[in-house]
Amino acid sequence: MQPPPENRELSPYTGWTRAHWEHAADRLLRAVRPHASPGGGLIGLPGPRPSWSGARSDGLEGYARTFLLAALLGADTTRPGADAHPGADAHPGADTTRPAAALLGAGTRPCADAHLDRYAAGLAAGTAKPGGDGPDDWPLMADTRQAVVESASVALALRLTRTRLWDRLDDPVRQRTVDWLLPALDPSPVDNNWWLFGLTVAGFLQDAGIETDRAAATITRSLDRIERWYLGGGWYSDGDNRAFDHYNAWALHLYPVLHAHLAGDRALLDRHGPRLRAQLDDHVHLFDADGAPVPYGRSLTYRFAAAAAPWLGALTGHTPLTPGATRRLASGALRHFLDRGATDERGLLTLGWHGPYEPVLQPYSGPGSPYWASKGFLGLLLPADHPVWTATEEPLPAERADTVRPFGPTGLLVQTTAADGLVRLHNHGSNHVRPAESPGSGADDPGYARHAYSTRTGPTTAPDPADNHFALLLPDGTATARGPATPLGSGPDRALSAHHPLPGVRVVSAVLVHGRAEVRAHLVLGAPEGTPVRQTGWTTGTTADTPVSQLHPVHGYAPEVARLPTGATLQGPGPTRTPALHGTTHGPETLFVALASLTAEPDPAPVAGLADVRVTGPRTLTVTWQNGTTARLDLADSDCGGGRA
Numbered sequence: 092m093q094p095p096p097e098n099r100e101l102s103p104y105t106g107w108t109r110a111h112w113e114h115a116a117d118r119l120l121r122a123v124r125p126h127a128s129p130g131g132g133l134i135g136l137p138g139p140r141p142s143w144s145g146a147r148s149d150g151l152e153g154y155a156r157t158f159l160l161a162a163l164l165g166a167d168t169t170r171p172g173a174d175a176h177p178g179a180d181a182h183p184g185a186d187t188t189r190p191a192a193a194l195l196g197a198g199t200r201p202c203a204d205a206h207l208d209r210y211a212a213g214l215a216a217g218t219a220k221p222g223g224d225g226p227d228d229w230p231l232m233a234d235t236r237q238a239v240v241e242s243a244s245v246a247l248a249l250r251l252t253r254t255r256l257w258d259r260l261d262d263p264v265r266q267r268t269v270d271w272l273l274p275a276l277d278p279s280p281v282d283n284n285w286w287l288f289g290l291t292v293a294g295f296l297q298d299a300g301i302e303t304d305r306a307a308a309t310i311t312r313s314l315d316r317i318e319r320w321y322l323g324g325g326w327y328s329d330g331d332n333r334a335f336d337h338y339n340a341w342a343l344h345l346y347p348v349l350h351a352h353l354a355g356d357r358a359l360l361d362r363h364g365p366r367l368r369a370q371l372d373d374h375v376h377l378f379d380a381d382g383a384p385v386p387y388g389r390s391l392t393y394r395f396a397a398a399a400a401p402w403l404g405a406l407t408g409h410t411p412l413t414p415g416a417t418r419r420l421a422s423g424a425l426r427h428f429l430d431r432g433a434t435d436e437r438g439l440l441t442l443g444w445h446g447p448y449e450p451v452l453q454p455y456s457g458p459g460s461p462y463w464a465s466k467g468f469l470g471l472l473l474p475a476d477h478p479v480w481t482a483t484e485e486p487l488p489a490e491r492a493d494t495v496r497p498f499g500p501t502g503l504l505v506q507t508t509a510a511d512g513l514v515r516l517h518n519h520g521s522n523h524v525r526p527a528e529s530p531g532s533g534a535d536d537p538g539y540a541r542h543a544y545s546t547r548t549g550p551t552t553a554p555d556p557a558d559n560h561f562a563l564l565l566p567d568g569t570a571t572a573r574g575p576a577t578p579l580g581s582g583p584d585r586a587l588s589a590h591h592p593l594p595g596v597r598v599v600s601a602v603l604v605h606g607r608a609e610v611r612a613h614l615v616l617g618a619p620e621g622t623p624v625r626q627t628g629w630t631t632g633t634t635a636d637t638p639v640s641q642l643h644p645v646h647g648y649a650p651e652v653a654r655l656p657t658g659a660t661l662q663g664p665g666p667t668r669t670p671a672l673h674g675t676t677h678g679p680e681t682l683f684v685a686l687a688s689l690t691a692e693p694d695p696a697p698v699a700g701l702a703d704v705r706v707t708g709p710r711t712l713t714v715t716w717q718n719g720t721t722a723r724l725d726l727a728d729s730d731c732g733g734g735r736a
Contacts, residue, residue, distance in 0.1 A: 092117075092118075094111060095108065095114060100483075101483060103483070105423050107425070108480070109475055109480045112468065112470065113471070116163070117202055117206075118438055119434075119462075120160060120202075121438070122437055122439050123153065124209070126439075127154075127209070128150065128216070128226045130212060130213065130216025130217075130219075130226070130227040131209050131210070131212045131216055131217075132154065132213045132214075132216035132217030132218075132227030132228065133147070133151060133153065133217065133227060133228075133229070134153030134154045136149070137458060138442055139442060139447065142237070142454065142460065143454040144455065147228075147230050147235075148230050148235045148457070149457035151229050151230060151237075151238060151241050151459075152237065152459035152460060152462075154213055154241075154459075155241035155242075155245045155248075155459075156459055156460075156462035156463055157210075157459075157465065158244060159247060159248045160462065160468055161203070161206040161209075161248070162249075163465065163469060163471045163472060164203050164468070165207050165255065166251040166252060166255075166472055167251065167252055167253060167254045167255055207252060207255060207256050210248070210256070213227070214260070214264060214268060215260070215261075215267075217229040218267035218271050222234060229271060231271070233274065236281070237455065239275050239285065240288055242288060243288035243289075243291040243346070244463075244465075245272070246272060246275070246292040246294070247294075250294060257299065269301055269302075272292050272296070273302065275289050275292040275293075276292060276293055276302070276305055276306060276309040278312065279313075282331065283329045283338075284317075284330075284343055286312075286313040286316045287313060287317065287343070287347065288346075289312075290309060290313035290346055290350060291346050291350065292306075292309075293309040293310045293313075294353065294354060297354065298353070310350070314347060319331075322499070322500040323499055324369055324373070324498070325368070325369030325370030325371070325373060325374075326339060326370065326498065326499050326501050327339055327344075329342075329343065330523075333502075333521055333522055333575070334388070334389075334523035335388075335501040335503060335520075335521040336388020336521065336523075337384065337391075337393070338389075340374055340397055341393060341397060341399045341400065341463070344367045344370055344400055345403060345469075347359070347363045348360065348367050348407060348409070349403060349406075349469075351363055351364070351407075352403075352407050360407065364408075364409035365409065368404065368409045369499075371404050372411050373498045374400055374401070375411075375487065376489070376496055376505045376507060377516065378397075378423065378514065378546075379427075379489055379512055379513060379514050379546035380489050380490045380512020380513075381427055381512060381546070382422075382423030382425075382427030383546040384546070385514055385544050385545065385546050386451075386538075386550070387538060387541075387544040388523075388538050389453055389523065389536075389538050389539075390453065390460075390463070391444055391451050391538065392452060392460055392461045394440075394444065394464045394467070395421075395425045395428055395464050396464045397424060398420060398421035398424045398467040398469075398470075399466035399467055401421055402417065402421060402472075402473070403469055405417045405470070405473060405477075406470075413482065413485055414477070414480075414481075414482040415483050415485035416485040416486075417479050418470070418479055418480065419486065419487060420487060421467065421470055423487070424467065428445070431445040431446075432445050433446070435447075440461035440462060441461065442456060442460065442461060443661065445661070445662065445663060446663075448659070448660075448661045451661045487512075488507060489512045489513070493507065494506070495584050495605070497583070497586060501578075502520015502521055502576065502581065502586060502588055503516055503517065503518055503520065503586070504516070504519065504581055504585070504586040504602065506604045506609070508606060508607050508690065510607075510690075510692050511638075512691075513546060513547060514546045515543055515545045515546075516545070517542065517543045517586055517602045518540075518543065518576070519576060519578055519579070519601075519602070520576055520577070520588055521576075522536070522539045522540060522574075522575045524536075524539075534572055535572040535574065537551065537552050537553075538550070540557075541558060541559045542559045542561065542573075542611070543602070543629070545629065547691070548631055548640070548660070549629070549660045549661075550630070550660065551657050551660055551669060552660070555657040555669075556570065556627060556655050558627050558630040558657070558669050559629065560626075560627050561600060561626050561627075562625050563592050563593060563596065563615070564623040564625055571593060573590050574592070575590065577589045579599065584603060584722060585602060585603045585724065586602055587600065587726070588600050596617045596618045597615075597616040598614065598615050598616070599726045601613075601724055603722055605701075605716045605720070606716070607692075607701070608688055608698060608701035608702050608716070608717075609686065609688065610684065610685075610702065610704055610714055611684070611686075612724060613682070613683045614682050614726040615676050615682075617680075618676045618681075619676070620676055620678055621676065623673065623675050624673070624676065625671055626642070626648065626671065626674075627642075627670065627671045627672075628641070628669065628671070629670070630657055630667050630669040631667060631668065631689075632663065632665075632666075638689050638690060638691045639688075639692075639695050640668075640670055640687075640688075640689055641686075641688040641689075641690075641697065642670035642686070642687050643685060643686040643687075643697070643698050644672050645684040645685055645704045646684040646706045646712075647682055647683035649674060651673075652672060653670065653671040654669070655669045655670075655671050656668065657669045680709065682709060682726070684712060688701065702715065702717065703715040707723075710727045711726070711727075712724050
């Protein structure tokens with residue numbers, strides 16, 4: 092079936108309308124059908140390897156995550172007991188007078204019933220003998236904890252299609268499904284966003300009038316647990332560490348806010364809705380003009396699931412985004428991946444970013460994992476006449492103006508340039524390892540430990556040299572890992588952090604940005620005199636259409652800029668090149684300063700001409716930008732490093 096024609100009047104940036112979203116969902120669902128088990132209980136997709144949970148768990152994952160997509164495509168038109176939040180801070184055009192039931196969509200969508208019928212049959216087959224070894228049998232949660240994750244997608248799909256699917260099932264099938272779901276109400280076996288899977292199952296059971304007291308207790312316990320990780324400004328850490336990443340958008344806000352909305356729990360929405368709004372104030376800055384979200388953190392194979400939170404903001408009225416900006420962001424993200432090979436020749440989502448790319452995967456990722464991207468279709472819960480579908484697309488922040496923005500408590504600093512629509516994210520405080528872990532205890536995770544990420548580069552992965560990394564070089568040439576970074580503060584144009592690459596050695600790092608220019612400074616404390624160091628920059632391809640990466644020594648480095656040969660990244664195949672500067676320490680503390688730039692502007696001027704950087708003390712420097720403004724940076728790590736002069 093051919094896709095609908097583009098509509099550049101309604102959608103001048105992407106050309107896409109609601110019909111394109113329905114078409115994309117239908118194609119993704121049709122593509123997985125040949126891989127279903129005889130009764131449809133498992134969907135065992137092909138892939139380079141199984142997850143660490145095994146093939147049966149992967150088959151459940153394939154079923155559950157695509158079931159969620161089918162449910163979003165064919166959600167109920169009526170849902171009892173779900174009143175909309177009045178949404179005092181709703182965006183202009185949001186309809187906050189209709190009950191949430193009416194906000195669940197038009198109810199009749201292309202092939203939606205046929206898809207739901209297949210998943211209803213699979214539910215009956217998968218729960219007939221759970222824990223068995225038959226071709227359709229679902230694993231029990233007692234046997235594989237990954238089943239807890241998938242129970243949330245099953246429960247949410249059932250909740251969204253309750254009158255269209257759940258209420259029409261035979262009583263034995265409903266009872267077997269409940270029996271399979273109930274263990275998810277126990278305390279989470281993993282102490283992070285996993286607490287919200289039990290909450291999601293509990294929300295469905297409450298709606299269905301099943302084990303309501305136990306479900307209520309699970310909801311309370313789950314919300315209490317994640318509360319300790321909320322640090323303000325819309326940001327949660329994903330567990331008892333400093334993991335700030337896309338899980339904020341596609342899990343930590345999604346599940347509580349969507350539950351509150353579906354349950355009509357106004358008190359809960361009053362608490363969590365403003366947090367979502369604050370998150371979206373930052374989140375919208377993470378998207379390139381070409382639609383790409385910044386690839387940082389883990390589970391990047393979920394791709395356009397990053398659009399779930401903006402849709403949720405529109406659904407609940409808790410968003411700073413206009414309807415046209417919401418659709419532009421979401422349609423841009425979906426098109427970005429579908430246009431760049433996220434699906435293979437069979438129409439299946441691959442394990443990777445654009446195409447397949449194993450280094451970006453975690454051990455828990457299996458062939459069905461990419462279908463958590465189904466969350467990105469949350470906008471289909473909004474009816475066709477909602478402003479989010481009828482308003483004209485509006486530009487993203489990255490297209491409107493140059494932006495430098497610190498992200499609340501995270502230590503992250505975003506830098507965008509309107510001339511090319513590029514987004515860069517400087518990381519001075521996010522990682523998924525705990526500070527208590529010893530220096531030099533292992534290799535860095537490329538999704539967290541880099542000093543910077545962008546929408547069009549890297550990150551490199553082993554054995555290639557790390558991009559955007561400052562390291563001490565050991566006698567055998569090995570570069571030290573960064574490990575957990577302690578944030579030292581941020582300001583309107585800067586961020587600082589410290590890390591311990593080796594026992595007894597401390598590095599205070601800072602970035603100061605303006606336009607496309609970045610001043611990168613590192614103060615090395617406690618390293619033996621003569622210790623070699625290396626600063627790397629942005630990794631780019633070798634073809635004419637890739638961005639230009641510049642790196643220029645200012646202080647402490649030798650004048651030569653090396654171009655290290657590197658290979659494929661999640662952006663595409665190699666060869667790539669990574670610029671690098673080298674220097675050595677001198678005494679108990681040594682300051683190293685460089686200028687860096689990443690730009691897609693044609694024929695960019697050298698980065699050295701964008702700023703005049705003067706080292707004014709052992710730990711201080713003054714920067715005069717090309718436009719004449721001046722900033723002072725202090726690496727005496729007692730505060731956020733001074734301010735503008």
